[in-house]
Amino acid sequence: MSAADRRFEALDGRTIYEGRIVTLRVERFRFADGDEVEREIVRHQGAAAVVVHDEEHVYLVRQPREALNDPDFLEIPAGRLDQEGESPQEAAERELAEEIGKAAATWEPICTYVSSAGMSDELVHLFHATGLSDRSADADENERIEIVPWPLADLDGAIAATRDAKTIIGLQWLRQRRA
Amino acid sequence: MSAADRRFEALDGRTIYEGRIVTLRVERFRFADGDEVEREIVRHQGAAAVVVHDEEHVYLVRQPREALNDPDFLEIPAGRLDQEGESPQEAAERELAEEIGKAAATWEPICTYVSSAGMSDELVHLFHATGLSDRSADADENERIEIVPWPLADLDGAIAATRDAKTIIGLQWLRQRRA
Numbered sequence: 001m002s003a004a005d006r007r008f009e010a011l012d013g014r015t016i017y018e019g020r021i022v023t024l025r026v027e028r029f030r031f032a033d034g035d036e037v038e039r040e041i042v043r044h045q046g047a048a049a050v051v052v053h054d055e056e057h058v059y060l061v062r063q064p065r066e067a068l069n070d071p072d073f074l075e076i077p078a079g080r081l082d083q084e085g086e087s088p089q090e091a092a093e094r095e096l097a098e099e100i101g102k103a104a105a106t107w108e109p110i111c112t113y114v115s116s117a118g119m120s121d122e123l124v125h126l127f128h129a130t131g132l133s134d135r136s137a138d139a140d141e142n143e144r145i146e147i148v149p150w151p152l153a154d155l156d157g158a159i160a161a162t163r164d165a166k167t168i169i170g171l172q173w174l175r176q177r178r179a
Numbered sequence: 180m181s182a183a184d185r186r187f188e189a190l191d192g193r194t195i196y197e198g199r200i201v202t203l204r205v206e207r208f209r210f211a212d213g214d215e216v217e218r219e220i221v222r223h224q225g226a227a228a229v230v231v232h233d234e235e236h237v238y239l240v241r242q243p244r245e246a247l248n249d250p251d252f253l254e255i256p257a258g259r260l261d262q263e264g265e266s267p268q269e270a271a272e273r274e275l276a277e278e279i280g281k282a283a284a285t286w287e288p289i290c291t292y293v294s295s296a297g298m299s300d301e302l303v304h305l306f307h308a309t310g311l312s313d314r315s316a317d318a319d320e321n322e323r324i325e326i327v328p329w330p331l332a333d334l335d336g337a338i339a340a341t342r343d344a345k346t347i348i349g350l351q352w353l354r355q356r357r358a
Contacts, residue, residue, distance in 0.1 A: 006243045006250040006323050017195045019219040021298055024196055031323070039291050040198040042221055044298065064185045065296045066208045067220040071185040073296055082299070111231045112341045113345040116294040116301055117244045118203055118259070119223065123294045124344075137191055144185050144210070164301075165344045172351035176285055179358065 007032045015043075021130070044115075044122035049078035050090040051170035052104060052129040057149035058158065058174065059156050060167070064144055065146075066154060075164040076171075088112075088125035097137035099145055105131030113156065115165060124166050128174070152178075165169050186211045192220075200259070201207070223301035227270040228257035230349035231283060232310040236328035236355065237337065238279045239346070244321055253327065255350075256344040257303075260293075267291075267304035270336060275308060276316035278324055284310030289352050303345050331357075 013027030023034045023043040030036045058076075063075040080094040081088060096102055110126040124142055148159045155175045159168055198258055202222040209215045231238045236253075242254040258274040260267060263358030264349045268286055275281055289305040334354045 003241075003251065003325070004324070006241070008243055008245060008250060010245075010248075022218045022221065022299070024201070024221075026198070027245070031243075037245070039245045040200045042201065042203075042298070044295075045227070059198070062182075062185070064187055064210075065208070065293075066187060066189075066216070066294060067298065067300045068296060070188075071181065071187060073293075075296065088310065109197045112346070113347055114224075114244075114247060114252075115344055115345050116299070117228070117254065117343055119245060119246065120295065120299075120302075121246045122295055122298075138319070146182070146185070163291065164296055165292050165294055165348065168290070168292055169347050169351065170345065172348070172355065175355065176351065 004032055008168065011036065022035050040119060042122070043121040044120055046081045046123040046125065047086070047166075048081060048095065048125045048127065048167040049170065050092040050094060050096055050104075050127045050129050050175050051076055052100065052102065052132065053131050053152055053174070054130070058150055058152050058155070058171070059102070060148040060150050060158065060162075061099055061147055062146040067156045073164065073169045074162045078166060089127060092125070092127045092129070094137070098133045100147055101134060101136060101144065103130035103135035105133070110170060111164040113169060126166060126170050126173075128170075128177075139156055183211055187311070190215065194239045201273065206270075207208065217333055221301070223299055225260045225267070225302040225304065226257055226345075227260060227267040227274065227306065228255050228345040229271040229275055229283075229308050230255055230289065230353050231275060231281065231307045231311065232331055232353070233309070233311050235333050237334070238281070239327040239329050239337065239341075240278055241325040241327055246285060252343065253341045254346045257345060263270065268306060270305070271306045271308070273316070276314045279326055280315060281311045282314035283308035284312070289349060292348060298309040305345060305349050307349075307356075328335065
């Protein structure tokens with residue numbers, strides 16, 4: 001298959017469900033050779049997540065993830081891009097305050113990745129934040145979060161302890177950076 | 180919030196759409212303190228993916244990902260767990276044959292991760308495969324795939340060139356393994 005064979009154009013589609021978090025669409029596409037395909041696509045506004053640490057700890061959280069039937073899912077601070085006009089870094093700053101109670105002086109983008117390319121357009125913007133200070137913020141009343149300061153010297157243990165994509169990517173990046 | 184505050188039980192739910200790839204559900208849960216929440220959940224059968232290399236190249240593919248409007252999305256070989264009774268490793272073996280035309284003598288699990296914990300139960304089973312030999316298999320007629328042998332000495336370049344979660348996780352793991 002050549003690059004030309006992979007070109008496609010969007011034809012039409014229908015919205016199955018427009019929810020609070022996801023919009024489910026069924027869309028049709030046509031390839032250059034005339035073949036048409038139908039795809040189920042979960043449209044999602046995207047998310048921001050932050051690898052945040054001081055000299056001693058990387059700050060993780062435990063929270064319930066109902067879809068996984070897991071009350072203690074371990075992950076880095078993160079949230080959806082659900083505020084009008086807010087940039088990914090601003091969303092990460094907000095989540096850092098709400099979930100960990102910290103502000104960070106230094107922000108660096110790590111990467112922007114696709115969560116599940118076969119079914120969704122969700123992008124996750126991943127940042128590295130250091131230079132921490134306390135910053136109080138109203139926690140989202142629906143969040144049931146435990147802050148987990150994990151020893152920075154044991155990134156291998158944190159990577160083994162989580163099942164979360166953004167957390168694995170972020171902590172593997174930090175391990176490489178510190179190597 | 181204590182661990183007890185994060186406990187929940189499933190109440191009921193309804194199926195919004197049952198598709199070929201995803202099933203969209205709206206489900207209700209109740210926490211120990213009585214609070215009830217409603218969640219949009221994308222149920223997915225899961226996937227298997229494989230970091231596969233010989234002494235010179237790691238084998239990636241380019242393929243169209245319609246949800247992302249990207250005809251040339253770069254990723255490791257992978258596929259859904261859509262065959263009855265097939266284990267994750269068997270699915271990875273099948274995809275390796277279909278997409279790359281190879282079999283592997285040595286298989287090692289890397290991890291099983293959650294793609295998008297906030298909205299889906301999708302699990303991705305990630306494997307490391309070596310000891311390659313040629314193995315012909317009928318390619319899925321719907322797959323428009325270009326095999327991309329990427330120099331093993333340039334894993335940093337491959338990590339920078341992809342936006343795909345499973346590929347970043349797998350190649351970061353391989354870079355650490357080879358360090």
